[in-house]
Amino acid sequence: MNMGGRVLGLHLGLLVVLFALQFVLPAYHHGNIARIMVLASYAVGYNILFGYTGLLSLGHALFFAAGMYGMGLTIQHAGFTPAPALIVGIVAGSLVAGGLALLALRTAGVAFMIVTLMFAQAGYLTILYFGEYTRGDEGFVIQQAQRVLWGIDLSDPTARYFAAWGLFSVCFLLSLWLVQSRFGRTLIAIRENEERVRMLGYDTYAHKLGAMVVSGTISAAAGAFYGLLFGYAGATFGSVQYSIFPLLWVLLGGAGTVLGPFVGTLFMFYLIDLSSGVTSAYMLIAGVALVALTLFAPQGLTGEVRRRLWKGLP
Amino acid sequence: MEFGPHLILATLEGAVTAAVLALTAVGLSLVFGVMRVVNIAHGEFYMLGAVIAWYVAQMVGGHPALGFVAALVIAPLVVGVLAAAADVTILKRIEYDPERTIVATIGLLYIIQQLTLMTYGPEARPVEAPFNTRVELPWFDWFETLFGMAQPWGWSITSYKLFVIFAAGAVLCGVWAMMARTKIGLLMRATQADRDMALAFGIPVERVYALVFGIGAALAALGAVLIVPIQQAHYLMGVEPLLLAFIVVIIGGLGSLPGTVLAALFIGLSDGIISVFFSPTLAKILATLLVGLVLVFRPQGLFGTRTA
Amino acid sequence: MTNQKKATSRRGALKTLAGAAAGAASLPLWARYAQAQSSEPIKIGFQQHSTGIGAAYGRWYGRTTEAAVKLINDGGGINGRMIELIAEDDGTDPKRGAEVVEKFANQHGCDVGFGTLFSHVVIGSAPRAGELKLPYFVVSEGHHVASGMLNRYTLQPGITDVKSQVQAMAPYVSENLGKKVTMIFPDFAFGHDHRDFFSAAIKEQGGEVLEQIAIPPSETSFTKYFPQIPRDTEVLYHVMVGPAVLTFVKELGEFFGDQGPEIFGFIDSLEAVDISSPGLEFLEGTYFWEGMPRYAQEDQSEHEKFYREAVGVDENGASVNDPSDVSTYAHMFGCWETLHVIKAGMEASGYAGPLDRAKLIEAVEAMGEMPESQAHPQGAKRFNGKTHQVFGHQHISRVENGRLVRVHTTSIDDTLYPDEVDYTTQPL
Structure with a gap:
């Protein structure tokens, strides 16, 4: 119980700190943290499938893009206002995730990686194919006037920060609650030994399906918010590299920890941002840092904390 | 162009793609099969092969064939040694843990790309083919009488492209012979079958791993040297072959050499042939979905027997 | 990647002094402060494709930009102030592009953003530039600016679409x-x-x-x-x-x-x-x-000759240091010309600091005809203040003996089309 209190305190503490930070941060970092919170939400979604269920997807950009385009296209072509457009984006992400899950969950391991990769790639090409509506790789701007949610202009830095914080809080707490729920514990058990969980009479397929839909939905929400808050939707966000980013963030921060996705996203963002100030070869620094992390912090940053300091960290 | 010649042309073009893809994928498949790790940096070894080929061709000068032959030897060797070094310094130390290997090799990918950008630069640079005559494919003349048409445009291939197909075939036979007939191949197969058992029998598994990683990378580099007179050496050229090779390995059934080659043919040809029937991007979408669906319904790959 | 030139020429310094003395008494307090700061350099954020798919262009955009900055600084800078170029790599990625724009505005305190080529990076970054009210001068040849998709703070005055x-x-x-x-x-x-x-x-x-x-x-x-x-x-x-x-x-x-x-x-x-x-x-x-003939033509103008030398490009359009390093000659003049437009705009508006950004936009919008000159070596241009897009001559060349030889030059009128937007109706 005490343990649970500490856990809750730590995680709520992060949200409080993030909320308070907006009053003290200089403009540049204020904007960065808003961005990082949206991207970290994406990583939170990814972590549910990868970190807790043990399914390595290389196709999450499909869900991110589904959210972004579900939102963006309805605003652009159907004249939707942000609230229903966001809902369309999130629902589109759930449907795509559910559909892909029905097919991809017939496979496991590397075959699962490839199936998700292939469908995401097909999704990316589809965005290009319907360039008449999506403007393909160039993408399109979601104008300031189209980004007013309940009278709040989301292009305003404060409003953007609040929206990003709200999204992140919901995803973060949802993931904290989920992994401590019966459903989440079953997912962890599946990750550790699927065969045994099945023997015990659990429907592992249904659990994995559920995990993938939740994961895809959160990713789509992140995509929809990203497009809305920063005013742009483009095919780049559906490309392979945006499937690899959340994997990287989660692995760096610590797969299978609730805090990990945020820590990893924050770390990676500032690693690139700061090193690009020092040298134009910042990718070199990023590469060396990645290799060093795998050598010296194999569980990711939060994973190391759990291993060394705090065994019960969820 | 009329349907028949178009289809055959697309098939020939597909065969060139398939030949190079097969080399790259067999390299990845060896690593995957024996070491059970996914090497994300595999495409960068391919890229390095092409870049080194350019440097070698520049330095050798003279007739293009001289530079090309030198590159055929030097590039795979250098890349193989680099890869083996990476194996010993990094992969060995993270104990070939699958997830950590992915992150480490992504790191390696960034490092190799950036270093190449800083030294070699962002341009796409050509290497001259040792020979490159345009072959008009006269042996399909009966097509003309059948449809009563004149010499169609583009009804041709270059001698170099034909050479690539044959060269890749020869190398693949060599790899097969190495695996099946030599002691090294035996050691590799033993390690692949059961690592612990191999260790128990006194096989120097660590050295086998370094060797396999080196050979895998060298094969990718070799594929790149073959392709670089057709395409150009560019520091981002490794991304696409990585994805394709990865797909080929899985479709072919993990670690199965003949399966990998057949899958390379399947992927290379289907990409070309589907493009005959559909608009290019739609063809890509369909080809991609086809690969996905094959795996959905045959997760062990088209030619694999084990479950993945 | 930062190019800093502190040395102010005497003429530029005198001009600044005179301007400050004449203006200071009648100016509001903040402007006086800005004038007092006038020895500070003008910071131009250069969004460069150093890595990613655009790197080959990015390298040459960089060389052209540095040559133009050097020329302007050697000539006394802008309003007597030196240009400080702050280059940031955007990886030819729209997400990073938007972040770089934020960095220019909020971290480096740049006066303007400049130099983006690839369309998706422009379109991904422009909304942020508009929100941050950072004048954003793109060199992209995309139709995005003139199509009305972007905003009042985004302009394309140095290259045609x-x-x-x-x-x-x-x-x-x-x-x-x-x-x-x-x-x-x-x-x-x-x-x-x-x-x-x-x-x-x-x-x-x-x-x-x-x-x-x-x-x-x-x-x-x-x-x-x-x-x-x-x-x-x-x-x-x-x-x-x-x-x-x-x-x-x-x-x-x-x-x-x-x-x-x-x-x-x-x-x-x-x-x-x-x-x-x-x-x-x-x-x-x-x-x-x-856009501009890569091979030096027989009738090449003195301005083009000057430009070619300043950037370090030989007769064949390759680097003078390495004949195999071929430039992106048909596009990169846009960086040179855009920097000169920024200079002209800042001088026309008496630009003193970020508070004058709106005045800078209005000054550029008012530009109209730009005659062929050292500032515009590619040829005369006509800027449309409503669509924020410049129009100019186009060239057609034919390959003769392995060289591109110009066979036709269009008039500016050939390139015009009806306006699709009027950015000047948007608030500043």
Whole structure:
């Protein structure tokens, strides 16, 4: 119980700190943290499938893009206002995730990686194919006037920060609650030994399906918010590299920890941002840092904390 | 162009793609099969092969064939040694843990790309083919009488492209012979079958791993040297072959050499042939979905027997 | 990557002093403060494609920009203040591009942002520039600015857009090469612009487009698509981008051999590529659009000569240090000209600091005609203040003895089209 209190305190503490930070941060970092919170939400979604269920997807950009385009296209072509457009984006992400899950969950391991990769790639090409509506790789701007949610202009830095914080809080707490729920514990058990969980009479397929839909939905929400808050939707966000980013963030921060996705996203963002100030070869620094992390912090940053300091960290 | 010649042309073009893809994928498949790790940096070894080929061709000068032959030897060797070094310094130390290997090799990918950008630069640079005559494919003349048409445009291939197909075939036979007939191949197969058992029998598994990683990378580099007179050496050229090779390995059934080659043919040809029937991007979408669906319904790959 | 020139020339310093003395007494307090700061450099944030798919362009955009900054600083800077160039790599990625714009505005305190080429980076970054009220001068040749998609703070005063380039080509193509055209283009928005604008323009000339072949992104082998070219094609129109362009052109040559239609291409298909590369011999006698002729022409103007030397480009359009390092000559002049437009705008508006950004925008919007000069070595330009887009002459060159020789120059009027937006109605 005490343990649970500490856990809750730590995680709520992060949200409080993030909320308070907006009053003290200089403009540049204020904007960065808003961005990082949206991207970290994406990583939170990814972590549910990868970190807790043990399914390595290389196709999450499909869900991110589904959210972004579900939102963006309805605003652009159907004249939707942000609230229903966001809902369309999130629902589109759930449907795509559910559909892909029905097919991809017939496979496991590397075959699962490839199936998700292939469908995401097909999704990316589809965005290009319907360039008449999506403007393909160039993408399109979601104008300031189209980004007013309940009278709040989301292009305003404060409003953007609040929206990003709200999204992140919901995803973060949802993931904290989920992994401590019966459903989440079953997912962890599946990750550790699927065969045994099945023997015990659990429907592992249904659990994995559920995990993938939740994961895809959160990713789509992140995509929809990203497009809305920063005013742009483009095919780049559906490309392979945006499937690899959340994997990287989660692995760096610590797969299978609730805090990990945020820590990893924050770390990676500032690693690139700061090193690009020092040298134009910042990718070199990023590469060396990645290799060093795998050598010296194999569980990711939060994973190391759990291993060394705090065994019960969820 | 009329349907028949178009289809055959697309098939020939597909065969060139398939030949190079097969080399790259067999390299990845060896690593995957024996070491059970996914090497994300595999495409960068391919890229390095092409870049080194350019440097070698520049330095050798003279007739293009001289530079090309030198590159055929030097590039795979250098890349193989680099890869083996990476194996010993990094992969060995993270104990070939699958997830950590992915992150480490992504790191390696960034490092190799950036270093190449800083030294070699962002341009796409050509290497001259040792020979490159345009072959008009006269042996399909009966097509003309059948449809009563004149010499169609583009009804041709270059001698170099034909050479690539044959060269890749020869190398693949060599790899097969190495695996099946030599002691090294035996050691590799033993390690692949059961690592612990191999260790128990006194096989120097660590050295086998370094060797396999080196050979895998060298094969990718070799594929790149073959392709670089057709395409150009560019520091981002490794991304696409990585994805394709990865797909080929899985479709072919993990670690199965003949399966990998057949899958390379399947992927290379289907990409070309589907493009005959559909608009290019739609063809890509369909080809991609086809690969996905094959795996959905045959997760062990088209030619694999084990479950993945 | 930062280029800092502290040395102020005497003339520039005197001018500043005089200006400060005359103006200071009558100015409001904040402006006096700004004047007092006038020895501070003007910070120009340069959004550079140093890595990623645009790196070959980014390198040459960098060299051109540095040459222009040096020229301006040697001449006394802008309003007596030196330019400090702050280059940040955007990885040719729209997400990073937006972040870089934020960094310029909020971290570096840049006066303006500048220099973006790839359209998706421009479109991804421009909303942030508009929100941060950072004047954002792009050098992209995309139609995005003039299409009305962007905002009042985004301008393209140094390079013409694809719509005007493409439509100006149609009359020459239909009169000299043929009326039945097949188009090959990348299946991106950039390629679609070519497809849509050229198809419409050639129809107006009484020609027609027989077939449109869109090549998927990241394709590396092209021969399989060429059989779709209809046999009655008179002109093949090609435009391709990315690292595989040389393969594309080479395979085109191998496909046709010594037969085939007339070929007209955009130099984008061979930008930064040596035209005498092995396998390109078939290009002899084919035509290219060029924003600015890569090979020094016999009648090259003194301004162009000066520009070529300043940037370090030889007679053949390659680096003077390395003849195999071919420049992106048809596009990169845009950086040079844009910097001079920024300079002219800042001087016209008496720009003193970020608080004058709105005045800078209005000053550039008011520019109109820009005569050919050292500041505009590519030729005269006409800036449309409403659409924020500049218009200028386009060139068509023919490959003769392995060199591009200019055979036609369009008038500016050939490149005009009706306004699609009026940015000046948007608030500043």
